[in-house]
Structure formats: C-alpha cells, structure tokens
Amino acid sequence: MKLVWPGAVYHPPGIAVKEGYFLRRCFGKYNYVTGLHRAITNSAEDSGWHRFASAESCKSLARIYIYTADDCNDSDVSRSESVLAEEIFNREPIRNGIELQITKGLHMREIDVSEITNAIRELCIEANHTLTPDMKEALDRAAVTEESPLGKQILEQLEENLVIAKEDMIPICQDTGMAVVYLEVGQDVHFTGGLLEDAVNEGVRQGYVDGFLRKSVVSDPIERVNTGDNTPAVLHYFPAAGDRVKITVAPKGFGSENMSRVFMLKPADGIEGVKNAVLSAVRDAGPNACPPMVVGVGIGGTFEKCALLSKMALLRKAGEHSEIPYVAEMEKELLERINQTGIGPGGLGGVTTALAVNVLTYPTHIAGLPVAVNICCHVNRHAVREL
Ligand code: SF4
Numbered sequence: 001m002k003l004v005w006p007g008a009v010y011h012p013p014g015i016a017v018k019e020g021y022f023l024r025r026c027f028g029k030y031n032y033v034t035g036l037h038r039a040i041t042n043s044a045e046d047s048g049w050h051r052f053a054s055a056e057s058c059k060s061l062a063r064i065y066i067y068t069a070d071d072c073n074d075s076d077v078s079r080s081e082s083v084l085a086e087e088i089f090n091r092e093p094i095r096n097g098i099e100l101q102i103t104k105g106l107h108m109r110e111i112d113v114s115e116i117t118n119a120i121r122e123l124c125i126e127a128n129h130t131l132t133p134d135m136k137e138a139l140d141r142a143a144v145t146e147e148s149p150l151g152k153q154i155l156e157q158l159e160e161n162l163v164i165a166k167e168d169m170i171p172i173c174q175d176t177g178m179a180v181v182y183l184e185v186g187q188d189v190h191f192t193g194g195l196l197e198d199a200v201n202e203g204v205r206q207g208y209v210d211g212f213l214r215k216s217v218v219s220d221p222i223e224r225v226n227t228g229d230n231t232p233a234v235l236h237y238f239p240a241a242g243d244r245v246k247i248t249v250a251p252k253g254f255g256s257e258n259m260s261r262v263f264m265l266k267p268a269d270g271i272e273g274v275k276n277a278v279l280s281a282v283r284d285a286g287p288n289a290c291p292p293m294v295v296g297v298g299i300g301g302t303f304e305k306c307a308l309l310s311k312m313a314l315l316r317k318a319g320e321h322s323e324i325p326y327v328a329e330m331e332k333e334l335l336e337r338i339n340q341t342g343i344g345p346g347g348l349g350g351v352t353t354a355l356a357v358n359v360l361t362y363p364t365h366i367a368g369l370p371v372a373v374n375i376c377c378h379v380n381r382h383a384v385r386e387l
Contacts (some may be wrong), residue, residue, distance in 0.1 A: 109243035110190050111387060113199035116183075116247065119385045120203025120233075123249035124179060125211035127383035128171045131162060134317040135294075135380055138355040142292060142345075151350025155292070158345070158378055173379045176213040177251030179204045179233040180311065188243035197235060205229040207249075216254070236308065248315060250382040256293065256375045259285035262307055265369040271326070274299055274371050275334060281373035282338050282354070287347020290377035294318060295338065295357045298372040300364035309360040310374035315382055318356035331357045355380075 139162070143155040165172045181200055193199075208215055208230035217231065218224040240246070261284070263277040278297055285293070298309025321328035334357040344350025355378065364370060 109186070109188055110192050111245060112193040113191050113196055114193055115387055116191075116196065116199040116245070117203040117206065119247050119387060120179075120181065120200055120249060121206040121210065123247060123383040123385055124204055124207025124213065124251065127249050127251050127381040128176050128211065128213050129169055130166050130383075131172065131379070131381065132317070132383075134319055135355070135378075136162060138318040139292075139378065142352040142355060146345065146350050146352045148344055148348075148350035150348050151345040151352060154345035154348065154350075155352065171213055172381070173253060173377075174214060175216065175253040175255065175379075176208070176230075177253045177381065178217055178257075179208075179230060180236070180250045180252050181233045182236045182238065182246075182248040182250070182312070182315075184238045184240045184244075184246040184248075186240050186242040186244045189245055200233055200235055201231045204233045205231050245387045246384065247387070248382055248384045250311075250315065252311075252381075253290070253377055253379060256285070256289040256377040259289040260310070260374045261372070262303060263371045263373075264303065265371055267367070267369050269369055271330065273369065275330065275337075277371045278334055278357070278373050279337060279341075281375065282343075283341060285375050286343055289375045290379070291343055291347055292345055292352045292355045292378050294376045294378075294380045295334070295354050296374040296376065297334075297357065297359040298362070298374070299359060299370070300362035301370060302364070302368075303370055305362055306370040306372040307374070309362055310372035313358040313360045314374060314376045314380055316356075316358045316360075318358075318380070320358075322359055322361075324361065327359050327361060331359050334359075 136159075139155060139159055143152060143159060146152040146155055162172060164170060181204070183196075183200070191199075207213065213230065215226055215228055215230045217227050219227045259281070261277070261281040263281075265273045265277065274297075278295065282293070282295060285291075294314055296310040296313035298306035298311075298313060300306060301309060321331050335354055338354045338357065339351050341353050342349055342351075343353040345352050
C-alpha cells in the first residue's frame with residue numbers, strides 16, 4: 001500500500017514546506033491513491049489535510065510520499081516529518097511499518113487561468129494593431145529595393161497603414177483573422193480557477209469584443225453561423241520544462257490561409273521536389289494571398305505535423321534563417337526565386353512577392369516526404385507574452 005501524489009505537487013510561492021501548510025494544501029488539492037486497497041479521494045480545497053488526518057484509513061498505509069520544495073534543507077525535512085506525525089498521527093509515533101519517502105525538488109507553480117484570459121485579451125488587441133519590428137523592417141527594406149514604381153508605392157502605403165493602425169488604434173487589416181494560440185506550458189505549472197481552454201477562449205472573446213475587432217469565425221463549417229465573438233481559438237499546446245507559460249497569439253487572415261497547401265511527396269522527390277512544391281503553391285496563390293507574403297514551410301513529420309510546422313515557421317523573425325545550413329540555403333534560394341515570379345506587391349508586379357521564406361523540419365517516415373506551405377500575407381501578426 002502506498003500513498004502517491006499524482007505527478008508533481010503544488011507549491012504555493014512564498015510558503016515554506018517547513019510550515020506544514022504546503023503539505024496540508026497538497027492533501028487538499030489532489031486525489032491520492034492507496035495502491036492495494038482503495039482510493040482516498042479528497043476534493044476539499046483547504047480542509048483536506050484534516051480530513052485525511054481524521055481518516056482511519058491513512059493509518060493503514062505502508063508508505064507515504066512527501067514531495068518537498070527544492071530549497072528544503074534537512075531540518076526542514078525533519079520538520080515536515082514532525083508535522084506529519086503531529087497532524088496525522090496526533091503526536092503518536094508513526095506506526096511501525098509506515099515508510100516515509102521524501103523527495104526534494106518537486107514543486108508546482110500555480111497560475112490562475114484568469115491570468116491567461118487577461119494576457120490573451122491583450123495579445124489579440126496588440127497583434128491586430130502592431131506588427132513585430134522585424135516585419136516592419138522587412139517592409140522598409142522592400143520599399144527601398146522594389147524596382148516597380150507601382151510596387152514601391154504599394155509598399156509605402158502598407159507602411160503608412162501600419163503607422164495609422166498603431167497611432168489611431170485601427171486594425172492593420174479588416175480581416176482580423178482566426179485566433180491561433182500557441183501555449184508552451186512548463187510541466188511544473190498547475191492551473192487553477194477553471195479550465196485552461198475555456199480561459200483561452202474567454203481571452204479571445206474579450207479581445208475581439210473589447211478591441212472592436214471583426215468577428216470572422218463560424219460555428220460550423222457548413223452551416224456557417226457566426227459565433228459573434230471570434231471564438232473558438234485554434235489552440236496548440238506544447239509541454240516545456242520549468243514553471244513558465246509562453247503565450248503566442250497569431251491571428252490568421254484567410255485570404256492567405258486559403259492559398260496554403262500540403263504535398264505528400266515521395267522520398268525520391270528530394271530537395272528539388274520540395275522547392276518545386278513551394279514555388280507551385282506561391283504561383284497558385286498569386287495576388288490572392290495579399291503579397292508581399294511570408295512563406296512558412298514545414299518539411300517532414302506526418303500530414304498534420306508538417307502543416308503545423310509550416311504555420312509555426314511564420315513566427316520566426318523575417319530575415320533570420322534556419323540553423324541547419326542546407327535549410328538556410330534553401331530559404332535564401334526560394335526567396336530569390338519567389339521574388340523572380342513577378343507577382344509583386346499587391347499582385348501588381350514587382351520584385352517583392354515575399355518578404356521571407358521560413359522553413360522548419362522534423363524527422364519523418366522512411367516512406368514519405370511531407371511538405372506544407374502556409375502562406376501569410378504582409379500582415380504576419382503575432383504577439384508573445386511569458387507568464
Ligand atoms: S490575407 Fe492578410 S492582408 Fe489579405 S485580407 Fe486577409 S489579413 Fe488582410
């Protein structure tokens with residue numbers, strides 16, 4: 001028989017283990033399992049320790065696991081043991097045969113999901129009104145290098161549009177997109193106060209309603225009734241080390257989204273096949289993707305993985321290249337060849353069809369070479385915050 005904490009343990013910031021409170025709250029927060037006999041389920045938030053203490057069943061346990069904070073020293077551990085003895089066993093010696101197993105270094109940071117909601121609300125508004133500095137610089141560079149007078153004029157108008165959007169708090173584009181939200185969640189984080197997904201959607205709802213952003217989401221792809229608040233978001237979770245949460249909100253316009261493609265190539269198609277796939281997607285997109293574009297490319301993984309990679313590639317700064325030498329070379333070559341298509345700014349001709357080509361790769365199956373191309377317009381929006 002043993003008492004097991006389910007995974008890592010909540011550790012309220014600023015409350016030391018030696019005070020005993022940590023343990024008390026832990027017992028209250030989680031369910032505990034006695035291995036052989038039964039489950040002790042304790043859902044009471046604050047009285048859990050006492051409920052546990054009063055339960056006769058706890059005295060028949062063979063082993064109790066205690067997880068302490070990583071800065072807990074030996075005297076703190078002894079104190080924890082005495083707290084346990086005092087509160088569970090009424091100052092009686094811990095019954096023979098009950099083993100205490102103490103593990104240092106596990107703790108959880110608690111984040112109320114309302115913090116997620118607030119952050120996402122603000123990020124939705126921020127992303128729709130300001131581009132990241134790298135995108136602004138890419139447009140600046142293009143306005144200088146563009147050879148077509150009309151193309152140059154369009155680029156200058158796009159720059160002016162950015163200034164107006166920021167100063168007058170008007171969205172950069174009328175299509176304020178579907179909210180794509182990436183959450184990198186440290187595995188030492190415990191969310192409280194509700195469901196994380198509900199909190200994300202509440203943040204999107206508040207951001208789009210309070211920010212007067214266009215509501216572009218329909219509840220069903222065929223019946224097409226507008227949800228009225230731009231929810232739900234498209235949410236991607238990624239587990240990470242530590243106790244931080246990184247939130248990225250990337251509203252995606254559908255003029256360019258509609259021009260994105262997945263190609264399930266054969267391994268024999270090789271790198272030339274990949275380049276041809278990307279170029280054909282860009283040619284097919286033409287003016288419909290509101291160029292100048294940023295071209296996100298995912299190579300490898302599975303059907304869905306390469307699509308996600310291609311979307312995540314849009315988050316990399318314009319002008320930065322892959323750390324993999326052959327991939328960086330491919331990015332440069334593709335950018336040059338795309339800009340030779342003549343599609344140009346606004347699709348009206350010129351040498352600036354794309355501002356960047358960003359490629360991400362992933363291991364794949366011996367029998368396949370998946371390639372995805374996620375095209376983004378010049379309004380390549382994303383805003384990031386870390387909690
Ligand atoms: S594709 Fe981009 S620029 Fe074109 S309408 Fe949509 S958000 Fe706006």
